[in-house]
Amino acid sequence: MTLLDTRDGTGGTTGVRGAKSVTTFNAIGIAGIPSSGVSALMVDVTAISPTANTFLSIYSDLTEPKASAMNASIGEVMTNSAVVKPGTNGKLAVRNAGGNVHIRVDVVGYFTTATGSTGSGFMPLNHTRVVDSRTGQGITAGTLPTRGTRNANISGGGLVPSTATAVMLDVVVIGATSNGWVTVGSSAVAETGIDYAKGATSMGMVVKLNPSAGGTVVVENRGPAVHIAITVQGYWTGSPTVGAGLRMVPATTLYDSRFPAGAQPVPANGTVDVAVAGTNGLPTRGIAAAVLNVHAVAPTVDGFFTVTPLDGSPNTASTTNFPAAHVARSSLVVTKLGTEGKVRIKNASSGTVHVVVDLQGWFADPLPFLPVQSFSRSAARQGKPSDGSALGTIVYAHTDNTGQVRVVHQQNPDDFASVQHTPLFGAEAFTGQPALNVLGASKQMQISALHTTGTVWAGAQTAANAATWGTTGNFGGTMAAPPVAVTLADGSSVIFAVDVDGRLWHYRQTGTGASWKSLGDVDLAGGLATLGLDAGVQLVATTSTGTIKTAVYSTDGALTGWTDLGGNVTGVPAAFLIQGPRTAVVARAADGSLVMKKQELGGAWPTTWQTVGTFTAAGSPAAIVDPALGRIAVVARGPDNEMYRVYETEQGSGTWGEWLRLYENPGDPSAATAATDPTIAEIQNSGGVGFVVVYRNRNNTTIALDRRFAAPGGMAAAKVSPSAVSFAAHLIPTPPA
Template sequence: MLLLPQKTLAALLVAVLSVGLIAGAPTVASADAAGRGGDYVPIDSIALLDTRDGTGGTTGVRGAKSVTTFNAVGIGGIPASGVSALMVDVTAIYPTANTFLTIYPDLTDPKASAMNASVGEVMSNSAVVKPGTNGKLAVRNAGGNVHIRVDVVGYFTTATGSTGSGFVPVDHTRVVDSRTGQGITAGTMPTRGTRTANISGGGLVPSSATAVMLDVVVIGATGNGWMTIGSSATAETGIDYAKGATSLGMVVKLNPGASSVTLENRGSAVHVAITVQGYWTGSPTTGAGLRPVPATTLYDSRFPSGAHPVPSGGTVDVAVAGTNGLPTRGIAAAVLNVHAVGSTVDGFFNVTPLGGVENTASTTNFPAAHVARSSLVVTKLGTEGKVRIKNSSGGAVHIVVDLQGWYADPLPFLPTESFSRSTALQGEPSDGSSLGVIVYAHTDNTGQVRVVHQQNPDDFSSVQHIPQFGAEAFTGQPSLTVQNGTKQVQISALNTTGTVWTGAQTAANAPTWATTGNLGGTMVGRPATVTLADGTSVVFAVDVDGRLWHYRQTGTGASWKSLGDVDLTGGVTLVKVDAGVRLIATTMTGTIKTALYSTDGTLSAWVDLGGNVTGVPAAFLNQGYRTAVVARAADGSLVMKKQELGGAWPATWQTVGTFSAAGSPAAILDPALGRIAVVARGSDNEMYRVYETEQGSGTWGEWLRLYENPGDPTAATAATDPTIAPIQNSGGTGFVVVYRNRNNTTIALDRRFAAPGGMAAAKVSPSAVSFAAHLIPTPPA
């Protein structure tokens, strides 16, 4: 990722720093999420790479576009295995051209820069990075000749054990400022001078902490220099600084019971300011564990083409949660690398959880006319998992934000739903002449997602069973959609962790499937998917707060984005219409709401249809791109609303005959008869159906058993609610009703027209409609 514009540096000016104080108590430490590791083990800093003396196996300056690899595990205090990530300091030493360094796992591709340096500077930044599968790291130099040094100050574990510590983030709090005498003797630190600084923040950092995440700012330097910060001569971290102001997010190891650190300055007389961003506890079973990710750019104000820098006092809101496979909740803090690019005046940024009190403690201090400055920032997240970054300078500047990892709070697992609904979908024919295969999917009572592949729509006996997603556990009804272009069927399912996983056929109508990804998120309602008219596949899901999220699977950087908190519960029902897709869902108070989701991703205002309902509503399309909704009322009766011409909804709900349903219904406009058919499970756990007596009449015939085979009562007894899917077979266009019995056997009933009279008789009397039952063979024991 190129941060450096192609122009020469102007002179650096003295930065203006904030002296404001943010008060904030640390969050309560909790057990590391699911014991999955990510605990931090601080060590005395050691060099992994130094091209000046050959440390790490490479000697001499590194040229433009060069890649330098070196061992990162099994060295010093770092074990050879069980290491999920390293906390390193990366230093560029006297580059001959403006450059940036990218550090990344060896044998992978570099993604986002770790730090930026200008001609003649010595500049450093911290980074969280995974070791490569060969135990090595790689550093790429973008431009000019430069010496490179990489120091490691600690590592993160792959599993919770007897060593290491969990992380506790705090509101960014200024605890030391030599300009005011806060936490340190007032006045500049002289050349080769030392000073003791109290970083406890009056109890902000407990005496049991093993390490602390600090933002250290050196102010008013007249040239290159460095300062060390540590609780002892062996436990210290350094900041290299240039003329003006330099800041660095760093980790400092603490000796037992230490509440202060010693600062030693090796440069011009300077002021120093220190902000606490968090600390590591004294136990591997408290605090949050790190989850490293490949360094990825979340926000860049220079793109897309034509974007403008952030003005003086301006802010940008950056989404972290729901991106790059991250959950949408349960993130204790995010590890970000924040870059200031193309500054024209001195300044700094403030990073605040969105919706929180604005944080006045600075990060990423930068001088005027400097190409780029970078600083590691660890921050809590705010509303919808976002942070707000403010440009606290007198001029415009570009902001680039990279994600390096996140700290996980524990979240409860979702229970596996017993006898959740099945889903059915017919694929599109790949050659224009044959009929598409029928795909059935369900999550069984153990949490395994299972797909049944029916190659011939006329033959329900020749099927293949394909388990999905390995040993991962899932819950609830999966969702199916056909992707435009490839015509592959895609499946989406809710993991018991709350994340949404997807898979797809390896080719259109193929019986083989592959996992395509973990989309992240933290949802409680089953996912619902649709492929829009422009080919974009979208996944919708609801979280525990009733907030609706969407994931548009298009281009790069796809992520979960909130569509607002509307107090929804359960799954969302989708109906494709001319302008996009209509969303229908039940609210926490038992009403039904609907909104139109346009193809471009915008959402209309929600319309409250009222009602007193339970479960997941059914919906289908009427002529004129109008939607009809059928739901189960609180008393068990089934009720319906049909959208009117012009789009309005009637005030009252219509009762669908006289019937008491035991669960959520399914409904369709019969493509051959033009009459509405509704199917529901009765209190006797048998499946029933009803038809309109005439097209558009709104009057209903008799509720009849769907499965008329008294010799097979096992198949007739349903354990799940029904699903309806339109299909086409050799008999023409119809539909199939799908449910499962107590043995988890899938029963598919396709609509037929009973002789004598066939469809002609069915148009006169709904009782002439019959359903042929097919028991989908289960895999052999």
């Protein structure tokens, strides 16, 4: 059904459209499209006889995307399909880049915002050639004559089941001597057309099927005699509960071989790997297929592309067929994704060509929700001073047992009673410990949290040390463990997370087009600790086999090889720096004891683990080198759910004092009983540089224990005996009921 045709005024606009013109038209509530509940439309966009080389962009009548829907050269009539979200006003817009051109837009289907008892799920297939008139595959052999019709079987011998309601095809017209068009459909009212030019032309299209036709469609040619080849890319199942549902994103460019300036085109028979998953807020798994627009730009010879899931069996079926010395050709492609959510695009020609890949949407496989973890660890961090005199505020954050992310803002580091509570991310549900890091030049605190869908969300203070928080964002991904965030020495922010396969991912918040990228599959269990270094960050992680591994992530994003420290541990390790600088690790062994390794001068690691005193821990420990005493302090929750601590007897001694209760004079017994594992955060207040130990009790009340030096003797006494170190307990006030 036609929504816009500037030749006859359909859609409300008559006459050619000039360079940089924008044409708007109604897109819902007409042509059988509902007036509400429409998430996207599948449309065919046609440029008719432009007076200059041009491209058309189609988008909701809101914000123009930075991606074209199709390209056309002077005098051509060229069509391409697009998936586009209608605007809130029910309109679409088409922008013409150059010259004068007539524009036509036809709708071939729509997607709904919610599942129900009607509709179809999408089932992607490996691109498979099912029809080729040159060989007689699926159709009578020989060219299709002018005004000729021919039946073609696109079922592929059962590849497309008889219950399918529609099919995603790539149709290629081969050997044309002049302009023309071919229609493909199951009836006169259920057909899609491909406009073609001299040579070979291809187009991705959706064709509605007639269940009684046995997978047969009618192909009709309105132009010179041509050959026809058809590739199937997927089908709609006919069932709303079988197959994947469409998710929309604003059309955006994923890859452009022309940039940066001076970049080289893809060589003859060369390939490029394009990341799709983890970009533009997409998950890193659970993507059944991606909806891409693939453009061939400035080819030197005739050819075509193939699009294949990375590390899959290479597809040989063509897409985006292009003629030599042509400005650009475009074709919609629906494809499965391969390893790390990537596709491989091959230039199947003997010359060079530039390739541009745009993302229009994706089909989602159902994934299980992550459960909300009860009494997950809190996070705590002190902000950077906003000027040279004031001390930074302290921020505490946790995810409560309902999945709500909560932030506590302590303006004065000396005043634990005056705080502000802020729930974040609205009604969305999260799980696990949030991450806090201070962004570079802005000095704003950022919080990152794991959504129950596996995506990672983030938000930041509206200003450095502010109690208010700005717009939150969904960074995508599909992770199994909570994120860890760091700010590198150059001020750039990086978020790390581990997926269900033990693969480590990083999200660098620098420049444009930030996305999740894999750092490799090393079978991590999700327990991850980080330490800031001058040249990057030290990563320390627990593996699925219970060992500890460590690697260095450099400022430029490179990762060293992993060093396996061995062990038989559980939970999240604690990592901290000692003089050298060297890394030290404390972890909970499988039998509940706490063990430690310290890196040696020169970087080597000892072969054996040292036991940290005689203690059985009920959870993961926290550890720090006391900034004032220079001795290692370890804190852990005991089997009685009280918090305990131990100090080295002397600096660097490797021998341990007595394990003591952290909360020595609780007053309120419920405050002494910990429901979470501890977190340690280094802070500075009027008493100098110290640290706080943070945990929550069964009432989800945050308890912060400020390390002090007990009188008489103060710090001098503490240097002699660890028992002289005391901790002042502060119950952070909860919001009024």
